[in-house]
Amino acid sequence: MTPTRLTAVTALLALGVAACGGTTKSSVTSAPAPAPASSSAAAKADPNAPIKQGLKIAFLPKQINNPYETIVDNAGIEAAKEYGGEAKEVGPSDASASSQISYINTLTQQGHDAILIAANDANAVCGPLQQARDKGIKIVSYDSDASPECRDLFINQASSEEVGRSQVKLLAGMIGNKGEIAILSATANATNQNTWIEFMKDELGKPEYKDMKLVKVAYGDDDDQKSFTQTQGLLQAYPNLKGIISPTTVGVSAAARYISGSKYKGKVTLTGLGTPNQMRQFVKDKTVEKFALWNPKDLGYLASYAAAALVSGQITGAEGETFKAGKLGERTIGKQGEVILGPPFTFDAANIDQFDF
Amino acid sequence: MAKVLRWDVMVGVLLIVVFGYGSLTSPSFATAGNLSFALSDLGEIALIALAMTMLVVAAEVDLSVASVLGLSSALVGSLWDAGLAIETIIPIAVLAGALCGLVNGLLVTRLGLPSLAVTIGTLALYRGLAYVVLGDRAVAQFPPQFVSLAVDDVPGTPIPYPVALFVLLAAIVGVVLHATGFGRSLYAIGAQEQAAFFAGIRVKRIKLLLFVVSGTVAAFAGVVFTLRYGSARADNGLGIELAVIAAVLLGGVDFDGGKGTLGGVIAGVLLIGLLRNLLMLGDVSTEIQSIVTGLLLIVSVLTPRLVSLAKPAALLRATSRANLKGSP
Amino acid sequence: MSDAPALALSNVSKSFGAVRALRDVSLELFAGEAHALAGENGAGKSTLVKTLAGVHRPDSGQVLLNGEPVVFAGPADAQQAGVAVIYQEPTLFPDLSVAENIFMGRQPRRSLGRIDRKAMHDATRELFGRLGVALDPEQPSRGLSIADQQLVEIAKAISRDARVLVMDEPTAALSGNEVARLFSVVEALREHGCAILFISHRLDEIFELCQRVTTLRDGEWIASEPVSGLTHDDLVRRMVGRELGTLYPKQDAEVGEVALQVERLTREGVFTDVSFEVRRGEIVALAGLVGAGRSEVARAIFGVDRWDAGAVSVDGVRLPAGSPTAAMGAGLALVPEDRRQQGLVMELSIERNIGLTGLRDLRKGVTISRKAERDRAKDWAVRLRLKFARLSDGVGVLSGGNQQKVVLAKWLATGPSVLIVDEPTRGIDVGTKAEVHRLLSELAGQGIAVLMISSDLPEVLGMADRVLVMHEGRLTAELSRAEATEESVMTAATGRAA
Amino acid sequence: MTTATAPPEQVSPARSARNLVDLVFRARELSLVIALAVLVGVTAGVNGNFLSSQGVQDILLNTSILALLAVGQSMVVITRNLDLSVGSVVGLVAFVTGDFLASGGGIVPAVLLGIAIGAGCGLLNGLLVSFCRVPALVVTLGTLYVIQGVDHYIAHGRQINAVNLPPGLLSLGNGSVLGVPYLPLITLVIMLAIGYYLRSYASGREYYAIGSSPEAARLAGVPVRRRILTAYLVSGCLAGLAGVLWLARFGTVIADSAHGWELLVVSAVVVGGVAITGGVGSVYGAALGALLLTTIGSALVVLRVNSFWQQAITGALLLLAISVDRVLALRVARLLRNRSRHG
Incomplete structure (x- = not known):
């Protein structure tokens, strides 16, 4: 019977490979790291080169139905019009790395000048991005980074360290440096979230926060309903909880919504990263006192200009190079090709009505 | 149904039309690079579709394949993280897949449960286990020589290794399905299980085997998937069972069993893949792609029915079969 | 009672693919008459029954109700017209109770159209009493023996107060006592003016119960005649069409x-x-x-x-x-x-x-x-x-x-x-x-x-x-x-x- | 059987057979209640907060939308069919009605709009399944894709924010009367109405008849197609209503509300004792199933169990439910067979 054979073939294949000797994680990681960032970095930057006209760039967000990403991308598309380029947004309807990869491949085939990506998985997108770069396409990651060796630039919304530490400071100020706190994150492998959380933990290690205790990091998967129920669970499981930090726009608004309608309103302090439009109601009804965010429009705008600068040869992605980003002025490339948008801005009842995004 | 109206042939024709249209309208469509991308994007779906074809021909279905793929990926990730050799990990992951298939098969054959219900249950169970194994972590940095096996083209051709493997397996499954006694048994089981059983065909054993094969192939696809993306995650392949089933049904395999050809299924897989590729190249949004996939699925089951309903004699058969279907 | 037959088939033909099940068959069922349908296996009896029941529509010919041509679009139409059928194989709902099986679609109602379960169970008990059956109306029909299933089918048909009762081998699974009881119930129905079509392989039963008999052979009408003038051998000869040997x-x-x-x-x-x-x-x-x-x-x-x-x-x-x-x-x-x-x-x-x-x-x-x-x-x-x-x-x-x-x-x-x-x-x-x-x-x-x-x-x-x-x-x-x-x-x- | 000769003695085995069957099927819903009680008991023992009024309210609120969908789904499953498109209908309705309200629409028209959209989707499914006789699984899988695509097309990365919605709607989602939130009340009323209809009306019983034996139903003159169509219509309408309630409850919606819920709904229905092969089960069981699944989810968080287990447990429960049903059914059939033979 041949399907038995089919199984056998599969097994043999696997076993045959097994016979060749062991390849383990340690043997791979101890080997010299793969070649550092590709040859394009070796090219000479010409800060005075004009921005090329008719550039074709594409934004590839985590998923197209994420409103935050839509704001960022639309600002980037607007920016491209300013410098005479042509930009578009394409992307999958689910936030998975594999569907993003189909799009990277397609964009490569279509021959764009630059791809701007908010990576769903830093490593998974790496191979296809390398292939795109081999064809001369510039890669700029924004919002969520891809592995540094497979992109030219990372436009960071804010210094990760600053985001992490400032969130802790913000909350500590409101709860008087005392009590149990929890974090409501997005997915556990979201690169940006994890970096921030690391810095939060580091900040909490400082002596002035000795009375604050991080009891749980929960994951709402950037899914509104899941974030909502996770908040419920957190508050039940930890009755002494004093504060929650939710460094994700989906999480913080879901948590605010639950708290505003529950008995925990006024007892538990919530802060995090959210957009003013989402949070306005909860600031007004006093569920949330303060929260922070950068301007997502500026992020898209900056990423768009950075891509144009890269393609035009004004920069190569090396540390210390500078480029002009339209109305945002001159920006400098930091370590590992990072460009930082700026410090996060804190919103409260006094200033929230000045913003609309 | 008349030979000319055979659905699998129509899918083949449709495939040629799409290919022709793509080549004419999009300069980057019919390039080796693009087709190689498009094909390797289909790799796992195509692999799993091979096993699924045999199951559906035998009037069963396995909805848990994508979860088995995820579980296999999670196992690869966590074992790799734990420092095991990849050569040991791969057989373990594949074996785990076989075990998953065995559980499905035992529940279906021993307890006589409908495979639809069983595999909806294991769909949740196996995906859940994948999360339990690896959590929300993503494990990366697999050995380059293995990654390149999953990514690179066979030297001198624009054909990626997984696609070459698929061609090989497809040839085997094609022979099994269409030219061996085992294949004949599958069609007999699918069309009239009792008659097959009365003819001395070991129906339960064969079904059990099919589920094991399905689990094994899905787990193997999980290994390929993990290496190809260089990232092991519990949510890998989430939802691709629907794409697999869509391809199989689009290829003209009757959901009630007993009908369909492997050629049709391969045409179905390619049609879905190339159409998606073409839509993406044409900057057609994801939403429209989803609508097109759904419509294709509905049309693929609707058209053969409407053709057969047009004949009154066949109506009677279809009616009685439709009514028999699903009885415990 | 009018002279027109309660239900009749006139020159009905029906084919399934290449198989011609009925060829130009006519049959008249009069009120107050028990009519036997005789024929070998495969002679077309079951197809004829299903045509009367509205399951099949004739390819040609007509179904006549009180002398008027009718078209039954489905079994519901036939039931509406007062035709009750006991099929050869029991057609019960295994998950539903015996009483519900009997009264499906015709349950006794309370206010606001709600089902009156008590009335339904009482009516079932009453029916079973007439038939001499000791089944619990609330028992699910799953697991009933073939004989019990057949009895439920009979109760179902009788409960309809039908003007025409068609019974396709109702006695095949019944014991002598059960058959006797069934016959007395059928006899009573007939005297109340019900027309009955009866199919059985036990020729004795035909002679015992029926007044007239129609014979089919290979889907063709052979004869319709009073039972009284016939012998066993006559009937067998009509059914088989040749000497038995x-x-x-x-x-x-x-x-x-x-x-x-x-x-x-x-x-x-x-x-x-x-x-x-x-x-x-x-x-x-x-x-x-x-x-x-x-x-x-x-x-x-x-x-x-x-x-x-x-x-x-x-x-x-x-x-x-x-x-x-x-x-x-x-x-x-x-x-x-x-x-x-x-x-x-x-x-x-x-x-x-x-x-x-x-x-x-x-x-x-x-x-x-x-x-x-x-x-x-x-x-x-x-x-x-x-x-x-x-x-x-x-x-x-x-x-x-x-x-x-x-x-x-x-x-x-x-x-x-x-x-x-x-x-x-x-x-x-x-x-x-x-x-x-x-x-x-x-x-x-x-x-x-x-x-x-x-x-x-x-x-x-x-x-x-x-x-x-x-x-x-x-x-x-x-x-x-x-x-x-x-x-x-x-x-x-x-x-x-x- | 020799029933006619000795009726009095015959009654008792028949009675006890019925009692046995009754017991088994009652036991099915009873076992859910017991499981629920144990779960709640243990969880509350570990963390008293679980049974606080806020905790109970949360669970009821979380359950109500799932239970509503499960009630609609069980009507379809009872007729031996399946509706996988409910999740995407909820998503579509939540967004479209949100959009409608945000642009100044009234609440009542919005609710009607939501139900109408759901009814349209249900009608489409029902027509394809009942009149074209295509397998329900495949058709509703197809409409799942199509409806989801339409939803995403309309939303296109936009978001409906709570601040743009009329407060009346939001208070429907979070407000309560005498301490009981509206949402569970709405679900309860609908569940009781449909449960009562299915049990006490002639046409209601026909759904069970169709699922129990489609062929026999046809012969009994049951309007099979119309009933199946109605089942899908009801499921669609309830999914539409669930979409509006989703909007009211969560306030902020993007395109993918209830994404992937179809399997959760089917699990709730099957765990609740509605046989996937049709003909058996009740909407009460289905709602209980939804309550159990939701409670497990909440309990895991409260018990501080890794929430990754939740999905695995849901799957295992579903398998357990269908296996137990099957084994019991086989046992009962065997017992009944022996009784009827030796009775």
Whole structure:
């Protein structure tokens, strides 16, 4: 019977490979790291080169139905019009790395000048991005980074360290440096979230926060309903909880919504990263006192200009190079090709009505 | 149904039309690079579709394949993280897949449960286990020589290794399905299980085997998937069972069993893949792609029915079969 | 009462694919009359019943209600018009209670159209009282014996207060007492002006209950006449169309060694302690009422069902329980009762169906040799005088008789030493029937042991060397060819003597 | 059977057979209640907060939308069919009605709009399944894709924010009367109404008849197609209503509300004792199933169990439910067979 054979073939294949000797994680990681960032970095930057006209760039967000990403991308598309380029947004309807990869491949085939990506998985997108770069396409990651060796630039919304530490400071100020706190994150492998959380933990290690205790990091998967129920669970499981930090726009608004309608309103302090439009109601009804965010429009705008600068040869992605980003002025490339948008801005009842995004 | 109206042939024709249209309208469509991308994007779906074809021909279905793929990926990730050799990990992951298939098969054959219900249950169970194994972590940095096996083209051709493997397996499954006694048994089981059983065909054993094969192939696809993306995650392949089933049904395999050809299924897989590729190249949004996939699925089951309903004699058969279907 | 028949068929024809089930048939049912429908298996009785019931629509001809042509779009229309039907196979909802089965769609209502369960259960009890049945109205119908299911069907039909009651073999599974009670109820209905169409294979019942009889043969109308002027033989002649003798060409064969030995075979709740043997060259009939456990014994012997106790040996080799594959290997073959579900894969071609029992023998290397498959099919098609266009045609296009030949071919091709045939001539035309009988006789002559299950009493008496009779899961009689008469078999089958 | 000769003795085995069957099927819903009680008991023992009024309210609120969908789904499953498109209908309705309200629409028209959209989707499914006789699984899988695509097309990365919605709607989602939130009340009323209809009306019983034996139903003159169509219509309408309630409850919606819920709904229905092969079960059971699944989810968080287990447990429960049903059914059938033979 041949399907038995089919199984056998599969097994043999696997076993045959097994016979060749062991390849383990340690043997791979101890080997010299793969070649550092590709040859394009070796090219000479010409800060005075004009921005090329008719550039074709594409934004590839985590998923197209994420409103935050839509704001960022639309600002980037607007920016491209300013410098005479042509930009578009394409992307999958689910936030998975594999569907993003189909799009990277397609964009490569279509021959764009630059791809701007908010990576769903830093490593998974790496191979296809390398292939795109081999064809001369510039890669700029924004919002969520891809592995540094497979992109030219990372436009960071804010210094990760600053985001992490400032969130802790913000909350500590409101709860008087005392009590149990929890974090409501997005997915556990979201690169940006994890970096921030690391810095939060580091900040909490400082002596002035000795009375604050991080009891749980929960994951709402950037899914509104899941974030909502996770908040419920957190508050039940930890009755002494004093504060929650939710460094994700989906999480913080879901948590605010639950708290505003529950008995925990006024007892538990919530802060995090959210957009003013989402949070306005909860600031007004006093569920949330303060929260922070950068301007997502500026992020898209900056990423768009950075891509144009890269393609035009004004920069190569090396540390210390500078480029002009339209109305945002001159920006400098930091370590590992990072460009930082700026410090996060804190919103409260006094200033929230000045913003609309 | 008349030979000319055979659905699998129509899918083949449709495939040629799409290919022709793509080549004419999009300069980057019919390039080796693009087709190689498009094909390797289909790799796992195509692999799993091979096993699924045999199951559906035998009037069963396995909805848990994508979860088995995820579980296999999670196992690869966590074992790799734990420092095991990849050569040991791969057989373990594949074996785990076989075990998953065995559980499905035992529940279906021993307890006589409908495979639809069983595999909806294991769909949740196996995906859940994948999360339990690896959590929300993503494990990366697999050995380059293995990654390149999953990514690179066979030297001198624009054909990626997984696609070459698929061609090989497809040839085997094609022979099994269409030219061996085992294949004949599958069609007999699918069309009239009792008659097959009365003819001395070991129906339960064969079904059990099919589920094991399905689990094994899905787990193997999980290994390929993990290496190809260089990232092991519990949510890998989430939802691709629907794409697999869509391809199989689009290829003209009757959901009630007993009908369909492997050629049709391969045409179905390619049609879905190339159409998606073409839509993406044409900057057609994801939403429209989803609508097109759904419509294709509905049309693929609707058209053969409407053709057969047009004949009154066949109506009677279809009616009685439709009514028999699903009885415990 | 008007002179027009309550329900009538006028020149009705109906075909299924290539099979013409009814040809130009007319029938008139008058109020206050019990009308018998006689005909062999496959004569078109069930199709006629389904046409009256609105399940089938005639290809040509008309259905007349009180003399007016009507078109029943479906069973609901026919029921609306006052036609109640008891089908041959019970059609119950296994998950619903007995009372709900009886009153589905016509439940007694309370205010706001709600179902009045108490009234429904009371009405059911009252019905059961009239029929002398002791079933709980609230019991689910799953798990009822065939006889009980049939009784529920009868209660259902009677409860409709129908103007026309059609009963397709309602008594096949009933015991003598139950039949007597049913008849008294039917008699009462008839006196109230109900028209009754009655189908039975027990000719005595026709003579007892009915005033007129219509005979069908091969889908054609033969005669409609008063019962009073007829004898048994007249009726049989009309049904069969020739002298009985030629239908059962049984020749004596030399009886050899024991080929099939069944010892104290038991399947709990189905049959108990069944022991018998069949010798080479012998045709042994297994008779009994529907539901007596005959087919179940055959299924267990062949391994389709498991047995709980006892043993089966073929040519001295013991068989494991529950393995058709092992049974086939030992030389057993089973031509099952239900041709469409169990005997054939309707969607596959003639050659593939015949090849299905020999997938191992037809191998050439790994793959099936299409030539060997075709040769095997061609060989047997010729030997059994199969009428077909192409071997690659689906078996669905063949007539019932030819389909049965394909089933036989499929099994004879395995070269069995024991052949079990379950209802070998059910639903096939008279010509083919005689051919099948001749074939069975020949096979016995070649030294094959044949075990034949049949509800067709003349067939049992005409073909068997010995007759085993079952009643409620037990063997109640073993009769030699000389001892076996219609009377003696029926006595044992209904347990009247026991 | 020799029933006619000795009726009095015959009654008792028949009675006890019925009692046995009754017991088994009652036990099915009873076992859910017991499981629920144990779960709640243990969880509350570990963390008293679980049974606080806020905790109970949360569970009821979380359950109500799932239970509403499960009630609709069980009507479809009872007729031996399946509706996988409910999740995407909820998503579509939540967004479209949100959009409608945000642009100034009234609440009542919005609710009607939501139900109408759901009814349209249900009608489409029902027509395809009942009149074209295509397998329900495949058709509703197809409409799942199509409806989801339409939803995403309309939303296109936009978001409906709570601040743009009328406060009346939001208070429907989070407000309560006498301490009992509106949402569970709405679900309860609908569940009782449909449960009562299915049990006490002639046409309601026909759904069970169709699922129990489609062929017999046809012969009994049951309007099979119309009933199946109605089942899908009801499922669609309830999914539409669930979409509006989703909007009211969560306030902020993007395109993928209830994404992937179809399997959760089917699980709730099957765990609740509605046989996937039709004909058996009740909407009460289905709602209980939804309550159990939701409670497990909440309990895991409160018990501080890794919430990754939740999905695995849901799957295992579903398998357990269908296996137990099957084994029990086989046992009962065997017992009944023996009784009827030896009775």
